[in-house]
Amino acid sequence: MKVCRRATFNSAHRLYRKDWTDDKNKAVFGKCSNENFHGHNYTLEVWISGNVNQETGYLIDLKIVKDLIKEEISDRFDHKNLNLDCVEFKDLNPTAENIAIVCWNLLRSKLASEYGLVVKLWETENNSVEYDGI
DSSP: OEEEEEEEEEEEEOOOOTTSOHHHHHHHHGGGGOTTOEEEEEEEEEEEEOOOOTTTSOSSOHHHHHHHHIIIIIHHHTTEEHHHHOGGGSSSOOOHHHHHHHHHHHHHTTSOTTSEEEEEEESSSSOEEEEOOO
16 A cells, blocks of 8 residues: 655755866756756655554554654755755755655654655656655
8 A cells, every 4th residue: 555645845956066167067957057046846745655554544644744744854945945054965966866865865764664655756847756765
């Protein structure tokens, strides 16, 4: 069985490698390397898998998942500049792929091991990434 909880957060970022020149960053990342940053309205899907508890009928109480997303993701990243405000991206380029990995790691560390976890991050309505820890 799988269940999903969705959440949104808004963040600014710049795709940029400190060890590259501005020209190389612009060649690789294009307008996403704008030195004044740019933002996205991200949608995060958190998929939990496991067995249905016969007593409750739940796989997991989605209120627990909602609170976990708020505490670990939304409170940390919403209305923040990922490059400047978030220690997770101090030395990590905040691509959608890396954001998804960071979200997965934050959630995995708080979620009981009996549950499987997949995160899907929508950066735009057309672009998304999915990470399952592998």
